[in-house]
Amino acid sequence: MKTPISASKRYVHRLLKPHKYFTTTHLRRLSVAPDSTQPPSQEELTETAITQLKITEDWTSNTNLHYQLLSLPPQSLIKIARHLETSNKALKFFHFIHDNQSPSLSQLPLPSIFQTVIELAMREEDSVPLVDLFNLSKELKVPLTSNSAILLIRYFFHVKKVQESLELYNELEPHAKNTNVKNTLLGLLLKSNRFEDAHKLLDEMLQSDTKFPPNETTLSVVFSVLLRWNCGKEDEKILGLIPKFGIHGVFPCNVWLTQLITRLCRSHRNDKAWDLLHELIKFGKLEAGPCNALLSGLSRERNYKRINLVLNEMKENNIKPDIVTFGMLVNHLCKAHRVDDALDMLKKMKEGSDGISIKPDVILYNTVIDGLCKVGRQAEGFLLMEQMKSEHNCAPNVVTYNCLIDGFCKSGEIERAHELFDQMDKENVAPNVITMNTLVDGMCKNGRISNAMEFFRKMQEEKGIKGNAVTYSTLISAFCNVNNMDRAMRLFDEMESLGSPDALAYYSLISGLTLAGRPDDAAFIASKMKKSGFLPDLLTYNTLIGGFCRKKKLDKAVEILKDMEDSKIKPDSVTYNTLISYFTQNGDFGTAHKFLKQMVKDGNAPTVVTYGTLIHGHCLAGNLDEGLNLFEEMIRTSKVVPNNVIYNILIDSLCKCGKVDHALSLMDGMLEKGVAPNTTTYNAMLKGISSRNRLKDAERLMNQMTTQACNPDYITIEILNDWFSAIGEADRLKQFVQGFQASSSAA
């Protein structure tokens, strides 16, 4: 190889000639020492050399300098190299030192000077190719420093020569393979998805007897990849190595762990998250965050067994649950309609009777208030809001009010809902679009669509709250419900004119037309939707299929199903339930079971609705026993939790067959399982016992309805009225209705 220094050797005869640039002025200026009798110090010599090397083209011919340089210690030589501006100059210097090194001089500075060459070369646009430099180091047997290795490894990755990087790493001297080098290589391997190689390297780093153990950076490199957005399952082997960091005293921070576990749970890898947490819990550094993330994942798959295990382990390992932990637990209880347990937990938190006292915040209160509203105990919810204000100095926010307003709307107490809305104004809690939507929906569902429209317009004018897709969808559905397609269409147009038309607007029209028993028109809107560039989603398809099934137009339903499959949208359990329902209601259990098989094959486990559909079908076909058997089977062999609809179907059927005692025992079982009976349950039951004239049972049930705040509806009143007036007990009904009004207005 032709190198600058070998070229310069040919001009050795010039060495003694003073260089043309070297004037006496220069020399005078360059001699730093003020007292010329003192020999210059090493520092001065270094500075002088730097200046000379910078400004002189052919300094190798300067013998003076030559000897001075060779007398300098390694550190000074390295310093000189660092101050040279271009890689060419540095390379020339490198060659000079290399060619002139005395055998006694240690090799020490050469690798460092070479490193400087690489550093300079990397910054330049057209430098000596880095590959050539790498080859030169091999040729001259100058070992690479750790930093040189890092630079070259990065460069090789940059030009997609991963194999060269690995070779370079393998050829390094053992002492150069330090943690930094390993971290660099590891990061790049992971980034380019070479999980096999990365795993091997990381595993090697994590050995307990390694000279260069992993550090925080190693961990952050690993996490930056694990937390990457679209990381497949290849990273799972790497995941398994994380606990090994603990052996070296490196522990991931709780924030990262929380993110990682959240990510694992979201990509349906709860098991991996579970394993990871359990490996790490031993090191005693876990906080509530990662545990919460796992708990949240486990609750999504309703794995209550594991939820309880995690909670116990938190206790054993002294990991203090925080407000989020409690928030999730309370939320669970509420969603399982175990509101009394939720209230209990809230109380315990405040008292600190379980060893941990946490001041509940507005979110926790909102969760419980919503829980109360969702089971029809909105009056208690309201009291809880008063309590949180007065006793705990916790101000309700817009969510608190939204929950309560929804609660009162759903129970038909629109006036109370409006009062709460006015109260918000007094307490300076600004309503938002959800508040509006809730009230609009409440009014629509209570047959006051024009009031709802008025309110909607007023909110827009007075509060500047604009309607969103939900608002329009609610109103459009409401107009469709009363068969006012004209107004529905006008709202649809208004929404489209407001800007980006929303798929939800199409959907609400489609669902409205379907609800109005006009599936063909709905299908037409769906085709229009497609033409405007919106693809109907699963919900839309399900709605259409349901619409045609209800009209007994199976061929059309199947047509939609085909269209759906063409659009690559997979039918889900709702789709299958709809079809199964069509066949069972028409007595065709053979085809129903065919679809049931297909459903399971598609990966959709039968849901509570599937069982409900089949049970309902059996009852309709007069096979009550078959229905009861299936119910037993469901409880025995599946994880499906019965809901009140299933109980209602069976209780109704039993009562109609005169098996009132069986129905009553089923209702007891319902209460035992924590399934709340609703008005439908009571209506079926009361109808049944009325035919047997069992007044005592009626009394008990009526009391139950009152205490559970389960509103009687016109059917309840009709049943009781027919019965009681026939036996001259009309007062009982009066009392019942009055008692009800008293309890609901007590709040």
Next chain:
DNA sequence: ATATCAACTT
């Protein structure tokens, strides 16, 4: 990352 509105199936 624990709370509020609409929408498909018994």
